[in-house]
Amino acid sequence: MSDLLALKKEIIKKYGTPCAVVDLNVLEGNISRVQKLCDKAGVSNRPHIKTHKSGEIALMQLNAGASGVTCQKLGEAEVMASAGVKDILIATNVLGAASSGALAALQKRISLKVCTDNTYSIKAYSDAARDAGRVLDVLVECDTGQKRAGVETPEEAFRLAKLIEDDSYLNFKGLLYYPTKDTWNETEFFNAKLIKFLSQINLIPEIVSTGGTPNLQSVGKLSGSTEHRAGTCVFNDLMMINDGFATIDDCALRVYTSVVSRAGKDRGILDAGSKTLTSDLGGLTGYGSILEYPDAIIEKLAEEHGFLNLINCAVQPEVGEIVRVIPNHVCVVVNMFNELVLVRDSKIIDVIKVEARGLLV
Amino acid sequence: MSDLLALKKEIIKKYGTPCAVVDLNVLEGNISRVQKLCDKAGVSNRPHIKTHKSGEIALMQLNAGASGVTCQKLGEAEVMASAGVKDILIATNVLGAASSGALAALQKRISLKVCTDNTYSIKAYSDAARDAGRVLDVLVECDTGQKRAGVETPEEAFRLAKLIEDDSYLNFKGLLYYPTKDTWNETEFFNAKLIKFLSQINLIPEIVSTGGTPNLQSVGKLSGSTEHRAGTCVFNDLMMINDGFATIDDCALRVYTSVVSRAGKDRGILDAGSKTLTSDLGGLTGYGSILEYPDAIIEKLAEEHGFLNLINCAVQPEVGEIVRVIPNHVCVVVNMFNELVLVRDSKIIDVIKVEARGLLV
Numbered sequence: 075m076s077d078l079l080a081l082k083k084e085i086i087k088k089y090g091t092p093c094a095v096v097d098l099n100v101l102e103g104n105i106s107r108v109q110k111l112c113d114k115a116g117v118s119n120r121p122h123i124k125t126h127k128s129g130e131i132a133l134m135q136l137n138a139g140a141s142g143v144t145c146q147k148l149g150e151a152e153v154m155a156s157a158g159v160k161d162i163l164i165a166t167n168v169l170g171a172a173s174s175g176a177l178a179a180l181q182k183r184i185s186l187k188v189c190t191d192n193t194y195s196i197k198a199y200s201d202a203a204r205d206a207g208r209v210l211d212v213l214v215e216c217d218t219g220q221k222r223a224g225v226e227t228p229e230e231a232f233r234l235a236k237l238i239e240d241d242s243y244l245n246f247k248g249l250l251y252y253p254t255k256d257t258w259n260e261t262e263f264f265n266a267k268l269i270k271f272l273s274q275i276n277l278i279p280e281i282v283s284t285g286g287t288p289n290l291q292s293v294g295k296l297s298g299s300t301e302h303r304a305g306t307c308v309f310n311d312l313m314m315i316n317d318g319f320a321t322i323d324d325c326a327l328r329v330y331t332s333v334v335s336r337a338g339k340d341r342g343i344l345d346a347g348s349k350t351l352t353s354d355l356g357g358l359t360g361y362g363s364i365l366e367y368p369d370a371i372i373e374k375l376a377e378e379h380g381f382l383n384l385i386n387c388a389v390q391p392e393v394g395e396i397v398r399v400i401p402n403h404v405c406v407v408v409n410m411f412n413e414l415v416l417v418r419d420s421k422i423i424d425v426i427k428v429e430a431r432g433l434l435v
Numbered sequence: 436m437s438d439l440l441a442l443k444k445e446i447i448k449k450y451g452t453p454c455a456v457v458d459l460n461v462l463e464g465n466i467s468r469v470q471k472l473c474d475k476a477g478v479s480n481r482p483h484i485k486t487h488k489s490g491e492i493a494l495m496q497l498n499a500g501a502s503g504v505t506c507q508k509l510g511e512a513e514v515m516a517s518a519g520v521k522d523i524l525i526a527t528n529v530l531g532a533a534s535s536g537a538l539a540a541l542q543k544r545i546s547l548k549v550c551t552d553n554t555y556s557i558k559a560y561s562d563a564a565r566d567a568g569r570v571l572d573v574l575v576e577c578d579t580g581q582k583r584a585g586v587e588t589p590e591e592a593f594r595l596a597k598l599i600e601d602d603s604y605l606n607f608k609g610l611l612y613y614p615t616k617d618t619w620n621e622t623e624f625f626n627a628k629l630i631k632f633l634s635q636i637n638l639i640p641e642i643v644s645t646g647g648t649p650n651l652q653s654v655g656k657l658s659g660s661t662e663h664r665a666g667t668c669v670f671n672d673l674m675m676i677n678d679g680f681a682t683i684d685d686c687a688l689r690v691y692t693s694v695v696s697r698a699g700k701d702r703g704i705l706d707a708g709s710k711t712l713t714s715d716l717g718g719l720t721g722y723g724s725i726l727e728y729p730d731a732i733i734e735k736l737a738e739e740h741g742f743l744n745l746i747n748c749a750v751q752p753e754v755g756e757i758v759r760v761i762p763n764h765v766c767v768v769v770n771m772f773n774e775l776v777l778v779r780d781s782k783i784i785d786v787i788k789v790e791a792r793g794l795l796v
Contacts, residue, residue, distance in 0.1 A: 090796030091531035146739045167695040170452035170706055191698050194754040223696040223704045334528040335584040337552050343584045345531055349770050353714040377485060377766060378507045393555040405738055409710050412793035432773035435451030
């Protein structure tokens with residue numbers, strides 16, 4: 075029996091299917107590669123932990139040289155703090171957490187950095203920091219043409235930076251944005267305007283944070299950029315392959331799933347559906363790629379079923395076969411599981427919890 | 436302050452946002468309505484718990500008259516058994532659980548019914564039942580034209596029923612299918628052929644299970660149908676409204692979410708994204724409907740952000756406002772949360788765990 079077949083049999087015997095399995099060799103390679111890209115560009119690496127939601131993997135990233143972590147929810151930051159991470163940036167307005175007292179409670183434990191694009195959250199942050207009895211670092215999120223969160227003009231960013239600096243419980247820490255290939259002109263926004271406005275009142279953004287795995291290819295190119303936050307690159311997925319950042323060999327997470335039905339010619343059913351692979355298409359065809367049967371298409375999902383179209387497969391899988399699926403979008407797939415199984419050289423090494431999933435704030 | 440506004444403030448203060456909130460009055464009305472529909476049709480009601488994944492809500496359904504529950508995963512059945520449910524049907528091939536020993540372990544605790552559409556899972560079930568030292572009830576799943584799991588012909592169903600009956604660890608318990616409006620002829624498949632084949636060898640399907648919330652409108656119409664399994668009707672959602680089964684007032688679960696950004700005119704950001712509302716469109720436009728702003732469109736999702744298009748809103752929400760979203764597909768949304776908050780008459784009554792989410796088998 076091949077090592078892979080033996081591993082598959084061990085996985086299903088110990089855990090059943092569907093099961094999220096992470097290859098440690100690939101994971102370590104990915105962590106190292108990203109760190110080198112950031113080191114070479116001279117910017118700090120602050121990985122976004124939304125992808126793995128695990129304290130253990132965050133510590134691997136920090137040990138490899140990351141300066142801290144980025145979170146998208148306060149609940150994620152709580153998990154990171156409990157894992158021993160000291161330097162945490164939350165890359166969005168966390169109004170729910172500010173209102174619930176969760177932000178103040180966490181800020182009592184560790185120093186946090188949060189983001190804003192409006193006066194309402196500045197007020198909420200100030201109240202939370204007062205409750206915590208500790209000054210809170212705040213970054214201004216700038217819009218990038220994607221029309222996500224973030225102020226749309228350098229003038230508005232400047233106004234918010236001043237409001238933050240004038241608040242005795244808040245400290246203006248810097249700027250955060252997500253680079254795009256859109257028409258939006260970063261150089262104009264930052265270098266020609268915002269940085270000049272700020273320097274006129276002696277405000278220097280200690281942090282200028284850029285984001286995204288695809289943007290690692292041009293990391294550090296914006297003058298003034300101090301750090302980068304990328305998430306997906308820790309595992310990679312079909313979207314990152316499509317973006318030209320990764321190859322199939324760079325994809326560290328595979329969903330092991332059983333073929334549970336072959337009721338018709340040229341079709342079959344996996345025990346991984348939308349509650350495993352999610353409905354995220356990410357501009358791709360199908361809901362993931364099967365390593366063993368690259369010509370098979372997962373063309374539809376029910377909640378616990380993946381519908382296989384096997385018409386292009388010269389050899390077709392049998393009922394009972396275990397196959398490995400590389401997901402379209404790994405960040406949302408990890409979020410479906412309570413646990414990840416870690417393997418190396420086809421041996422099971424450990425099982426870790428996806429600690430930060432399902433949390434409210 | 437209105438009762439609703441007070442409730443919103445209490446929700447965000449206690450739990451933050453996004454938060455899944457279930458209205459008990461609506462929930463109880465839904466449970467009662469489905470029970471009456473089944474009673475009137477003379478079929479047993481065996482609700483599918485994939486929608487709520489909670490022992491507590493399953494017990495409410497049983498107390499209202501349900502004969503047992505349906506699960507889609509063995510992990511769900513484990514949770515139901517621990518909650519005290521005695522009569523459990525798992526409505527699919529559970530190969531992963533049969534291989535991992537989880538099926539045998541649960542069968543030692545309670546009597547289970549499982550489904551098959553192939554000889555491989557019959558063999559796996561037989562092995563599991565032998566390990567458990569207890570005969571396992573097996574239903575044959577029949578395909579309905581949807582090309583999901585299920586045998587495609589009455590002849591194949593008959594062959595599997597005989598194999599089950601001939602196995603000393605298995606008992607042929609009946610048939611299971613999902614009615615459709617497709618061209619597939621249920622009467623021909625069952626009444627004209629399969630039931631006749633079976634009666635020739637004195638095999639009587641004790642259970643004939645039909646499924647689906649939309650099919651509640653014609654429940655019991657197939658001659659021989661003994662029970663119905665519907666899931667979504669316990670909460671309802673936009674898909675069920677679209678199918679004509681429910682109105683907005685029948686939707687028991689609302690996602691409370693904060694408007695966290697209004698950086699541009701006619702647009703805004705909610706703190707509920709694809710890790711809350713999921714990417715399931717279900718043939719609809721947008722990712723949910725906002726009760727307070729029915730003209731707003733949640734037109735795109737990032738993982739923790741919902742992108743609001745407010746161009747059609749005469750009045751637009753402000754940053755900091757909490758709004759209630761009725762999801763497209765409630766079953767996958769519940770699966771995103773660890774907890775549900777139960778309310779009645781705008782008062783918080785309880786918080787229950789979504790116990791059966793994130794499990795492997």
